[in-house]
Amino acid sequence: DTAVSQTPKYLVTQMGNDKSIKCEQNLGHDTMYWYKQDSKKFLKIMFSYNNKELIINETVPNRFSPKSPDKAHLNLHINSLELGDSAVYFCASSRTRDSNSPLHFGNGTRLTVT
C-alpha cells in the first residue's frame, strides 16, 4: 500500500554512464516532483509535473530529463553522470499544484557516482 514508491533504492554507477530512476504514486494526485538532497541534507526542487505537463524546471543541467507517461508516474533519466550528481533523489506528489497542498515523499534513491 506504498503511496509514493521509487526504484531503485540504491544506485551505484561510474562517471559517464546513463541511468534512470522510476517513481509511481497511487494516491490519485495531480502533481509530481523531483527533489535533490545533497550531503548536507539541503533539499532543492528540480522538476514538477501537473497532469503530465511540466510546470517547474529549475536550473538543472540538461543531462537530467524527466518524463511523465501519465499522471501517476514521473521518471528521471540522467545522461553522462558526473561525480557531483551523487545525492539522494526524492520523488514526491501532491493532490493539486496549489501552494497549500502538502507533499508526499517517496523513500529516496541514493545515487553514488564513482
Place this chain on the structure above:
Amino acid sequence: AQSVTQLGSHVSVSEGALVLLRCNYSSSVPPYLFWYVQYPNQGLQLLLKYTSAATLVKGINGFEAEFKKSETSFHLTKPSAHMSDAAEYFCAVSDFGDTGRRALTFGSGTRLQVQP
C-alpha cells in the same frame, strides 16, 4: 522569492524535556508554512501546516507550531520529547511565482537528538 531559515543545525534534548526547533521565514505576501520530519533512510513526512486558518497549528505526534507574523517565525514545539522523536526536521515555505508555478522552499534542516 521566499526563503526560510532554521536556527541551529543540531538540537539535543533529554527525554521528557521541551522540544523547540526554530524557523524564520521571509515573504512579501502571506505564506503557507510547513514542518516535515525525516527519519533515517526515509522520505519526508508532513508534521503540520499553516494556511492562515489559525495561528496555532497542531500536528501529529504531539507537535505544534505557532505562526507569529510580527516575528516572521513558525517555531515547532513539543512539551515532552520521546526517544522516537530523534530525526531531521525541515521547515518549508510555499513560493508562488509570477509565472504561476509553485515550488516549496525548504530550510536547511535541524537534527534533533534525544538523550535518555
